[in-house]
Amino acid sequence: SGKEKWPRGDEKTWKDAIRGPDTDTTSITKSVVNHVQTSLARQAYNLDTSGAYQAAALSVRDNLILNWNDTQLQYTRKAPKRAYYLSLEFLMGRTLDNAMLNLGLKDNYKESVDKLGFNMEDLLEQERDAALGNGGLGRLAACYLDSSASQELPVWGYGLRYRYGIFQQLISPEGQQLEAPDPWLEMQNPWELPRLDVNYEIRFYGQAERLNDGTPRAHWTGGQEVLAVAYDVMIPGCYTKSTNNLRLWESKPKRGFDLNSFNAGNYEGAVGESNSAFAITSVLYPNDQTTFGKELRLKQQYFWTAASLADMIRRFKNLGKPITDIPDYIAIQLNDTHPTLVIPELMRILVDEEDLDWDVAWKITTNTVFYTNHTVLPEALEKWPVPLMEHLLPRHMQIIFDINMYALSHFLQTVERKFPNDRDRLARMSLIEEGYPQQVRMAHLACIGSKKVNGVAELHSDLVRTTILKDFVELEGISKFSNVTNGITPRRWLDQCNPELSALISKTLKVDKSVWLKDLDRLEGLLPFTEDAAFREEWAAVKQHNKERLAAHVKATLGLDINTHAMFDVQIKRLHEYKRQTLNILGVIHRYITLKAMSPEERKKVNPRVVFFAGKAAPGYYIAKITIRLIVNVANIINVDPDTKDLLSLYFLPDYSVSLAEILIPTSDISQHISTAGTEASGTSNMKFCLNGGLLVGTVDGANIEIAESVGEENVFFFGHLTPAVEDLRHEHRYHPVPLEQKCPALARVFEKISSGAFGDAGVYEPLLATIRTGDYYLITEDFDSYIQALAMVDEAYLDRTEWVKKSIRTTARMGKFSSDRCIMEYADSYWNIEPCPVGK
Numbered sequence: 130s131g132k133e134k135w136p137r138g139d140e141k142t143w144k145d146a147i148r149g150p151d152t153d154t155t156s157i158t159k160s161v162v163n164h165v166q167t168s169l170a171r172q173a174y175n176l177d178t179s180g181a182y183q184a185a186a187l188s189v190r191d192n193l194i195l196n197w198n199d200t201q202l203q204y205t206r207k208a209p210k211r212a213y214y215l216s217l218e219f220l221m222g223r224t225l226d227n228a229m230l231n232l233g234l235k236d237n238y239k240e241s242v243d244k245l246g247f248n249m250e251d252l253l254e255q256e257r258d259a260a261l262g263n264g265g266l267g268r269l270a271a272c273y274l275d276s277s278a279s280q281e282l283p284v285w286g287y288g289l290r291y292r293y294g295i296f297q298q299l300i301s302p303e304g305q306q307l308e309a310p311d312p313w314l315e316m317q318n319p320w321e322l323p324r325l326d327v328n329y330e331i332r333f334y335g336q337a338e339r340l341n342d343g344t345p346r347a348h349w350t351g352g353q354e355v356l357a358v359a360y361d362v363m364i365p366g367c368y369t370k371s372t373n374n375l376r377l378w379e380s381k382p383k384r385g386f387d388l389n390s391f392n393a394g395n396y397e398g399a400v401g402e403s404n405s406a407f408a409i410t411s412v413l414y415p416n417d418q419t420t421f422g423k424e425l426r427l428k429q430q431y432f433w434t435a436a437s438l439a440d441m442i443r444r445f446k447n448l449g450k451p452i453t454d455i456p457d458y459i460a461i462q463l464n465d466t467h468p469t470l471v472i473p474e475l476m477r478i479l480v481d482e483e484d485l486d487w488d489v490a491w492k493i494t495t496n497t498v499f500y501t502n503h504t505v506l507p508e509a510l511e512k513w514p515v516p517l518m519e520h521l522l523p524r525h526m527q528i529i530f531d532i533n534m535y536a537l538s539h540f541l542q543t544v545e546r547k548f549p550n551d552r553d554r555l556a557r558m559s560l561i562e563e564g565y566p567q568q569v570r571m572a573h574l575a576c577i578g579s580k581k582v583n584g585v586a587e588l589h590s591d592l593v594r595t596t597i598l599k600d601f602v603e604l605e606g607i608s609k610f611s612n613v614t615n616g617i618t619p620r621r622w623l624d625q626c627n628p629e630l631s632a633l634i635s636k637t638l639k640v641d642k643s644v645w646l647k648d649l650d651r652l653e654g655l656l657p658f659t660e661d662a663a664f665r666e667e668w669a670a671v672k673q674h675n676k677e678r679l680a681a682h683v684k685a686t687l688g689l690d691i692n693t694h695a696m697f698d699v700q701i702k703r704l705h706e707y708k709r710q711t712l713n714i715l716g717v718i719h720r721y722i723t724l725k726a727m728s729p730e731e732r733k734k735v736n737p738r739v740v741f742f743a744g745k746a747a748p749g750y751y752i753a754k755i756t757i758r759l760i761v762n763v764a765n766i767i768n769v770d771p772d773t774k775d776l777l778s779l780y781f782l783p784d785y786s787v788s789l790a791e792i793l794i795p796t797s798d799i800s801q802h803i804s805t806a807g808t809e810a811s812g813t814s815n816m817k818f819c820l821n822g823g824l825l826v827g828t829v830d831g832a833n834i835e836i837a838e839s840v841g842e843e844n845v846f847f848f849g850h851l852t853p854a855v856e857d858l859r860h861e862h863r864y865h866p867v868p869l870e871q872k873c874p875a876l877a878r879v880f881e882k883i884s885s886g887a888f889g890d891a892g893v894y895e896p897l898l899a900t901i902r903t904g905d906y907y908l909i910t911e912d913f914d915s916y917i918q919a920l921a922m923v924d925e926a927y928l929d930r931t932e933w934v935k936k937s938i939r940t941t942a943r944m945g946k947f948s949s950d951r952c953i954m955e956y957a958d959s960y961w962n963i964e965p966c967p968v969g970k
């Protein structure tokens with residue numbers, strides 16, 4: 130806007146020199162070659178594929194930076210309310226392809242790279258995944274950033290810049306998972322902008338002394354101070370200039386080494402202190418859905434929330450508004466309880482530094498913060514020992530006790546009135562769980578400190594309301610507790626991972642992808658084409674090509690041959706007992722036994738099937754690691770059995786990642802989402818498979834339910850007990866155990882096979898089998914028969930290939946609801962109260 134003056138110099142000189150984006154092939158080529166010569170300091174004749182990737186990435190990055198600058202300037206000028214998505218995990222995957230597609234420049238870059246003598250596919254393969262997450266929670270954060278930018282919403286992400294992302298998984302020939310570090314920053318990372326000038330000092334330990342001057346204030350002094358330094362990752366929107374920011378913090382010592390210690394001869398102590406500062410952001414914790422009360426993890430959480438909040442407040446203060454206006458300019462979304470410390474940290478700033486009354490500070494806080502719960506599994510609910518919290522964050526521990534007093538006891542008085550003498554209720558609701566030691570219940574703190582609380586699928590949000598936060602619903606009213614069903618970005622999870630299908634859709638709908646990728650309900654336009662035989666053939670051909678692409682990849686990386694004319698059956702996710710990869714592998718063994726018992730004549734009628742598994746087990750998760758072992762050893766046997774190998778084969782693909790998912794998902798005929806009912810909060814890969822025309826085999830759990838509602842129950846294969854039955858069944862198991870042979874003879878035969886040593890030393894698997902034989906917390910024995918039946922129905926349905934392809938088309942066509950654009954609009958409208966802030970308007 131014309132109001133601003135050029136800061137210095139001659140306006141025309143500036144304007145002539147300022148460059149625009151490189152969009153046509155000629156300027157793209159120039160920019161790529163320029164980066165080869167200057168940024169990479171290489172001669173053109175000396176360029177390899179890795180260098181070509183770097184140069185192309187730097188050229189794309191230039192374009193992103195220009196858009197990023199314009200977007201951020203626009204935000205500064207318009208000063209809209211902003212939302213901040215706080216997540217300890219951002220599972221971004223690769224960036225180059227996504228960036229080119231969102232910029233609408235992929236074809237031009239491809240042409241340019243071609244002319245320079247390189248192949249775009251090879252270049253893309255050079256990039257390492259940014260794997261700063263464990264699974265669904267981290268990938269959801271990445272999808273939400275893509276949607277926020279695509280919807281032109283002023284949303285920033287805040288996270289940690291781990292030097293090591295999720296470990297690399299190696300599988301030994303015996304099927305053991307081995308973990309290797311993921312030094313993803315060893316190569317230059319063109320996608321981040323170091324902001325060494327944006328930094329904050331973060332305090333740990335020390336003393337907190339209340340002033341006791343009639344105010345709630347305290348002084349927090351001493352301890353260790355660590356520097357948080359910002360690295361910015363640009364998040365391009367799809368077909369828009371809007372380019373948002375993901376700010377990742379790196380920890381480092383406040384001032385190099387402590388010179389005093391040096392001079393006192395304490396070299397080790399000085400280096401130790403500096404190492405402990407670097408250690409904070411050194412590694413992502415690889416435990417999905419379990420917490421271990423580790424001090425370093427709590428340090429990560431505070432380091433990140435304190436730096437992020439300091440950054441938000443500095444930005445807010447630049448607006449010159451009264452501090453009480455914070456909720457009008459800032460919305461903070463907590464991605465699970467990991468960033469819950471923002472609540473006491475914001476209270477500390479408002480009370481101790483801004484000198485506000487407690488009640489005023491509490492009102493600001495509870496109007497600014499929003500909390501998303503992602504799990505109801507008891508072992509995943511965060512609790513921190515009070516002594517640890519007191520030691521590391523003495524002031525925050527005081528504040529949490531005060532919140533418990535003021536906010537809760539205020540509540541608790543209401544409770545007293547509403548439910549007199551209900552001592553159990555008081556103990557249940559307290560922020561502090563009694564015991565040795567006492568523990569802080571982070572979900573309770575997140576709940577009472579937030580304006581709204583949501584779960585991630587209808588069923589899950591119901592469970593949040595009726596189980597873990599039931600008492601709070603009774604107290605605060607139901608309207609605070611709602612649902613935002615998860616979604617996925619169709620940019621990465623259709624256009625990027627399945628370009629042929631994307632092209633077929635655009636051609637069929639006669640709509641440019643720039644339209645339907647941002648309005649996914651448009652896919653419904655495919656429905657009439659289910660009756661078009663030529664279209665169905667094209668649809669099936671795309672699936673076939675995707676299978677071949679995967680087979681080529683597996684051949685190149687693992688040296689294995691895959692039968693691409695089989696049905697592809699895929700289960701890819703973290704290894705977890707509740708996700709029941711065991712049910713799947715036991716089902717595979719059952720199938721193998723059944724095939725072996727058939728005559729050659731009977732076998733001829735069987736449709737070939739290839740089963741894929743991929744996923745990592747937390748390094749300390751013993752049972753999950755045995756499950757991998759069983760899968761690998763079953764594969765070793767059945768893949769070479771001449772009787773069956775053409776009809777059934779099995780692959781455990783090592784080192785599952787976002788990039789591997791992008792190759793696997795478009796190949797599936799069916800995918801498995803078979804958690805014990807009530808345990809999988811949502812699931813998001815279920816959505817990715819269905820969007821790509823794979824049918825779903827699953828339990829009545831998480832988002833499976835809503836997917837079935839959308840695509841039609843006739844197009845999914847449901848099985849198993851429902852959520853309300855689960856508790857009763859577990860109770861039955863405990864108090865009226867029935868021997869496996871009696872309860873589920875088919876499964877007993879599978880167990881016998883394993884115990885006979887058919888898949889190697891049976892002793893290895895015994896601890897896994899024992900969890901099922903005794904206790905069976907995840908109800909394998911209860912669901913096995915109906916699982917086998919569901920797979921039989923899959924086989925039967927697959928016989929009618931025409932009808933199958935129709936199901937596939939209908940599934941894709943009805944997945945519009947699951948675009949993460951819809952989720953982000955819901956958060957923007959019903960939670961954050963923010964509006965689009967487009968560039969140049």
Ligand code: B1N
Binds near residue numbers: 416504811831
């Ligand atoms: O979050 C996803 C859901 O789709 C999945 O169903 C859910 O299991 C997943 C602690 C978690 N819940 N909890 C976690 C991850 C890491 C950690 O340290 C908990 N992940 C989920 C997205 O909503």
